Amino acid sequence: MLSETRLVTLTGVGGVGKTRLALRTAGVLRRAFDDGVWLVELADLRDPALVAHTVLESLGVRDHTGRCRTDVLAEHLRDQQALLVLDNCEHLVDACAELVEVLLSAAPGLRLLATSRERLGVGGEHLWQVAPLALPDARLPLPDGDLARYPALVLFADRAAAVVPDFEVTAANQEQVVRVCRLLDGIPLAIELAAVRLRALPLEHLLAALDDCYRLRVADKRVGRHQTLRAAVEWSFALCTPAEQTLWARVSVFAGGFDLCSAERVCCGSGLAAGAVLDLLLGLVEKSVLIREVHAGWSRFRLLEPLRQYGQDKLREIGEESSLRGLHRDHYLELAERDEREWFGPHQNEIFARTRLDHANIRAALDFCLVEQGEGRTGLRLAGALWFYWAGCGGLKEGRYWLDRVLGHAPVPSPERAKALWVNGYVATVQGEIAAATAMLEECRGYAEQVGDDTALAYSIHRLGCNALVGDDLRTATALFEEAQARYRGLGELNSNVLLAGIEMAIVAVFLGDLDRATALCEEVSAISLEHGERWSYAFVVYVQALVAWNLGELDRATACGKESLRIKRNFNDLLGIALAVEVLAWIDTTRSASERAAVLFGAARQIWRSVGFPMFGSRYFGAPHRQCESLARKELGDHEFELAFRRGAELNLDETISYALEEQYEPTPLGAGERKADQWTPLTQRERQVARLIADGLSDKEIAVKLVIGRRTAEGHAGHILQKLGFSSRSQIAVWVATQRR
Numbered sequence: 001m002l003s004e005t006r007l008v009t010l011t012g013v014g015g016v017g018k019t020r021l022a023l024r025t026a027g028v029l030r031r032a033f034d035d036g037v038w039l040v041e042l043a044d045l046r047d048p049a050l051v052a053h054t055v056l057e058s059l060g061v062r063d064h065t066g067r068c069r070t071d072v073l074a075e076h077l078r079d080q081q082a083l084l085v086l087d088n089c090e091h092l093v094d095a096c097a098e099l100v101e102v103l104l105s106a107a108p109g110l111r112l113l114a115t116s117r118e119r120l121g122v123g124g125e126h127l128w129q130v131a132p133l134a135l136p137d138a139r140l141p142l143p144d145g146d147l148a149r150y151p152a153l154v155l156f157a158d159r160a161a162a163v164v165p166d167f168e169v170t171a172a173n174q175e176q177v178v179r180v181c182r183l184l185d186g187i188p189l190a191i192e193l194a195a196v197r198l199r200a201l202p203l204e205h206l207l208a209a210l211d212d213c214y215r216l217r218v219a220d221k222r223v224g225r226h227q228t229l230r231a232a233v234e235w236s237f238a239l240c241t242p243a244e245q246t247l248w249a250r251v252s253v254f255a256g257g258f259d260l261c262s263a264e265r266v267c268c269g270s271g272l273a274a275g276a277v278l279d280l281l282l283g284l285v286e287k288s289v290l291i292r293e294v295h296a297g298w299s300r301f302r303l304l305e306p307l308r309q310y311g312q313d314k315l316r317e318i319g320e321e322s323s324l325r326g327l328h329r330d331h332y333l334e335l336a337e338r339d340e341r342e343w344f345g346p347h348q349n350e351i352f353a354r355t356r357l358d359h360a361n362i363r364a365a366l367d368f369c370l371v372e373q374g375e376g377r378t379g380l381r382l383a384g385a386l387w388f389y390w391a392g393c394g395g396l397k398e399g400r401y402w403l404d405r406v407l408g409h410a411p412v413p414s415p416e417r418a419k420a421l422w423v424n425g426y427v428a429t430v431q432g433e434i435a436a437a438t439a440m441l442e443e444c445r446g447y448a449e450q451v452g453d454d455t456a457l458a459y460s461i462h463r464l465g466c467n468a469l470v471g472d473d474l475r476t477a478t479a480l481f482e483e484a485q486a487r488y489r490g491l492g493e494l495n496s497n498v499l500l501a502g503i504e505m506a507i508v509a510v511f512l513g514d515l516d517r518a519t520a521l522c523e524e525v526s527a528i529s530l531e532h533g534e535r536w537s538y539a540f541v542v543y544v545q546a547l548v549a550w551n552l553g554e555l556d557r558a559t560a561c562g563k564e565s566l567r568i569k570r571n572f573n574d575l576l577g578i579a580l581a582v583e584v585l586a587w588i589d590t591t592r593s594a595s596e597r598a599a600v601l602f603g604a605a606r607q608i609w610r611s612v613g614f615p616m617f618g619s620r621y622f623g624a625p626h627r628q629c630e631s632l633a634r635k636e637l638g639d640h641e642f643e644l645a646f647r648r649g650a651e652l653n654l655d656e657t658i659s660y661a662l663e664e665q666y667e668p669t670p671l672g673a674g675e676r677k678a679d680q681w682t683p684l685t686q687r688e689r690q691v692a693r694l695i696a697d698g699l700s701d702k703e704i705a706v707k708l709v710i711g712r713r714t715a716e717g718h719a720g721h722i723l724q725k726l727g728f729s730s731r732s733q734i735a736v737w738v739a740t741q742r743r
Helices: 018-032 048-059 069-077 090-106 151-163 174-183 188-199 203-218 221-238 242-251 260-267 274-286 305-317 321-342 348-357 359-371 376-385 387-392 396-409 415-431 434-451 454-470 474-491 496-511 515-532 536-551 555-572 575-591 595-612 620-637 639-650 654-661 686-696 701-708 712-726 731-742
Strands: 007-011 037-041 082-087 110-115 126-129 290-295 298-303
Touching: 007 018, 018 037, 018 082, 018 110, 018 731, 037 048, 037 731, 048 069, 048 090, 048 396, 069 090, 082 090, 090 110, 151 174, 151 188, 174 188, 174 203, 188 203, 188 221, 221 305, 242 260, 242 274, 242 298, 242 305, 260 274, 260 298, 260 321, 274 290, 274 298, 290 712, 298 305, 298 348, 305 321, 321 348, 321 359, 321 376, 321 387, 348 359, 348 387, 348 555, 359 376, 359 396, 376 396, 376 415, 387 396, 387 415, 387 496, 396 415, 415 434, 415 454, 434 454, 454 474, 454 496, 474 496, 496 515, 496 536, 515 536, 536 555, 536 575, 555 575, 555 654, 575 595, 575 620, 575 654, 595 620, 595 639, 595 654, 620 639, 686 701, 686 712, 686 731, 701 712, 712 731
Parallel strands: 007 110, 007 126, 037 082, 082 110
Antiparallel strands: 290 298
């Protein structure tokens, strides 16, 4: 169907295998798409306005400007031949349909494969109804040894053997297995939930229990397979202990996964003790209700989407949904404010990694503040506390989205609103939207002066100084930075933001030619950063030191500083810091007469700047070295050679750009040389690379074990190591990653 039409939607009951079929199809067709196969997972997304944003993230397109997300996406895909898999669209049908229509019109080489419980309703859409797994004819006996012909029976046998190692289908029990799978209508998720019960129930007891459970519900064949899955989930729920049932319902409030601490903080009370949560979570893992995953060394848990929806239904039935969402929001507000306090210290990398893992939960918490009556000021607190994530960790666009919304939702002046105003002004400045930033910062300053909020006043003055800096008004910038620093000292305020005021003053000094003052300011800020173990602001200090060294002609030191700044900013996904570091390295290479390399870096830097806002903020002072060095490199290479090298740089993705700038055994392939040689399998071992390829081909752990002649548990161990090393949470992510590497 995909060879004949540009949009195919896989529909069917939850748990029937729509995602698995989509991924297998995408894997088979990956070589047919020169620009790749991309998976967009939408199950954890609740805000329709973020659909295009999520697609951009999945494609690795970093654009944090104020441009329309849909326009950016259409521009990116316009000339590409790619396959986009939109998984779990049913709760966002209208938003997905609107986006799909735009993309199909804008990108003639694009194909879309969607999974949804209902059609998208877009012109040209072709539907494929995903059927349950095949079962034997109920009217005929199953011949001995014929089990392998029926996928439903094979799946049951495979999952049963995983929990009862000596289980196998024999002539004596095969009829019971067939009856179980028939009761479950061949729905894979239902079969898996039932098979795991063999750990506690003999097969005959499992069959009897299912038979009793299903007799009334599915006697009327008109109820359909949705009711069959519902019955399977209800039966699994009924077999849990009361405490497990309570926890199942309560953890459904999480989005995208959670850790033990979060479960204890959000779900305890009303008969559920904190000390019991770990055992209950492990019990739900044993029953295949929860999936346990490891991310960057942290153990986390996740509900499959149909089971999460069932848990939410239970929460509504018992009237706990609103209270649990409030507890969930309170927990992530507490985490955000704690992380904001601890950001100025040695744990910044850990805070960034943990916040990124909880991104979906942060969205859910902010959404609660916007839909629940009387929660506007709390929403301002949460969005404002996350300034380090929005402005410092590559979240400019989404940060601006949430800050705009909470500010619009809570227009009454307050300390919380003042903070959200200066944070949003900071984000808007980095995006290059100076007029919007100035309006918000002036409102913040006016409020602070009126009510005597000295903290808000210091931050608003500081950020107005940044606006003056990028607006080339160096005298005003100096005065504002000095006033802000004096106010910070009076308040006893010391954090990463405060350090930035000193760094920005050093940049002013560089522009004014006072390199001694710039050096002194950098040394002062550097000493404070190193004393506290702070790295994020420190990387900006090292960037300014690179500028100073370059101006002094100390090119080796300038290169070392530029690379150190880039290495640090890579750890935070800080696009502004990365763009500045790549720029200064390009200037240094130009001075060294390494003009081809400089041209590649100029091309790469332009792409990053397009993702942030205006190149070099549109500033004359920031832009002058860029223009001079680019002109010199062009003169040395000639227009044709310069443009070739520039285009090579513009084609690099962010990771490739950083590797090239740091000279990490990477050279971009010249234009016209065909596919890039990009078999970047590290850090996987050779055996793990084999396993990753087989996972991408759709093989189960059991099939991998047979193919590689290894034990099943060994295969499972390799799969777990791959997920951990790559920082992934699902086999589908491995499949997409392998497809990218192969391409």
